Amino acid sequence: MQQNRREFGLLAASALITLPAFADTYPSKPVTILVPQAPGGTNDVVGRILAQKLTELAHSSFIVENRAGANGNIGTDYAARAPKDGYTLLLTISSTQAINPALYKKVAFDPVKDFEPVAPVGVVPNVLVVNPSVPAKTLEEFLKLARTTQPELQYASAGNGSLNHLLGAMLSSKSGVPLQHVPYRGVAPALTDVMGGQVPVAFASLPSCIQFIKDGKLRALGVSSAKRSPALPDVQAINEVVPGYVGELWVGLFAGRGVPKAVTARLAELVSAAVASPDLRERFKTAGVEPLTGGPSRLEQMLQEDIARWAPIVKASGAVID
Incomplete structure (x- = not known):
């Protein structure tokens, strides 16, 4: 012992x-x-x-x-x-x-x-992006367009329950604007269809879409961060228009x-x-x-x-x- x-x-x-x-x-x-x-x-x-x-x-x-x-x-x-x-x-x-x-x-x-x-x-913020053919040039114009569009404007995400899905749900809830969710298997195919015109709108992380924005293949209307992104200083933070909207x-x-x-x-x-x-x-x-x-x-x-x-x-x- x-x-x-x-x-x-x-x-x-x-x-x-x-x-x-x-x-x-x-x-x-x-x-x-x-x-x-x-x-x-x-x-x-x-x-x-x-x-x-x-x-x-x-x-x-x-x-x-x-x-x-x-x-x-x-x-x-x-x-x-x-x-x-x-x-x-x-x-x-x-x-x-x-x-x-x-x-x-x-x-x-x-x-x-x-x-x-x-x-x-x-x-990183997510970015509300649209196909360049969408007539809205600002977030305010987009929300006005979404309120008057029938059927509801569709937005693409990386899948059910993904952050970009929930960001769309939060925007709809906080702004009172109806949006129809279209889930994809990842952000890449979602952005491909937005650029191709099959779906007009998407939420996507900034790193996944910044080059498409710079190339003019997508138009950025708002970022989900509390303040504007240094990478896109001319793009509004969504909470400038929809108070309390933050999701990074x-x-x-x-x-x-x-x-x-x-x-x-x-x-x-x-x-x-x-x-x-x-x-x-x-x-x-x-x-x-x-x-x-x-x-x-x-x-x-x-x-x-x-x-x-x-x-x-x-x-x-x-x-x-x-």
């Missing part, structure tokens, strides 16, 4: 010695940043820019891995069950982490209990709950340095992403606020996915 106690004491002491040493050397091998969306989307674009900068700062590889499916649920669940060693991280968006638990009847992860917030990374898409880095605090603290330092770097900020600006600073507490607050904000909107929209 005495021998067993002595061995247990040695093991405990070894664990206390190993944890700080592990944190001091972290990362000592490649780190996987799991993106639960398909390549080419907002989160993927942000993830690849961030991974490159983290690799430079840490002198160790950070690699983006896409695990798409079920509006981000598949990859998020995978990240929740990954080893708690800090070498599999989750870079996710607010719609997956804050909206999906209200949207799906069952999700295999808990957005709060299963994850440790590391740091916010960036925020943030990107944040999470670790699995149980990863050593010293490791998540090191990650937060690296992300903070990355987001502060001029070259990353310039690349974000080009992509229509506004960098976000702040550590775990800010990301946790953003998550809690969005869970509270979107749950009643999901319920009012009637969107439920099995």
Whole structure:
């Protein structure tokens, strides 16, 4: 018995010695940043820019891995069950982490209990875009047009329960303007049909549509952020016309709950340095992403606020996915 106690004491002491040493050397091998969306989307674009900068700062590889499916649920669940060693991280968006638990009847992860917030990374508005043939040149003209159009104007989204679906529902609710939702399997086919004239209107994240706007293939009428986007300074924030209308898409880095605090603290330092770097900020600006600073507490607050904000909107929209 005495021998067993002595061995247990040695093991405990070894664990206390190993944890700080592990944190001091972290990362000592490649780190996987799991993106639960398909390549080419907002989160993927942000993830690849961030991974490159983290690799430079840490002198160790950070690699983006896409695990798409079920509006981000598949990859998020995978990240929740990954080893708690800090070498599999989750870079996710607010719609997956804050909206999906209200949207799906069952999700295999808990957005709060299963994850440790590391740091916010960036925020992007969605943009209300129309086919250039639509006669409305401003948001006010669009709302007037929508009020008088029969049948109701259709708007495309990336799918039932997606953020751009709910942004349309919120606009309809707050403005009293009827709009008919047309879901697609992703934002790319939705924008293709808007540019082709099959559907006149869409909500889309700024990084996914900014080049089409610049090329004149789409006309931007409003952004969903609280203020105008630096990438589109001449485009109104929707809440300038519809008070209280705000719905941004943030990107944040999470670790699995149980990863050593010293490791998540090191990650937060690296992300903070990355987001502060001029070259990353310039690349974000080009992509229509506004960098976000702040550590775990800010990301946790953003998550809690969005869970509270979107749950009643999901319920009012009637969107439920099995």
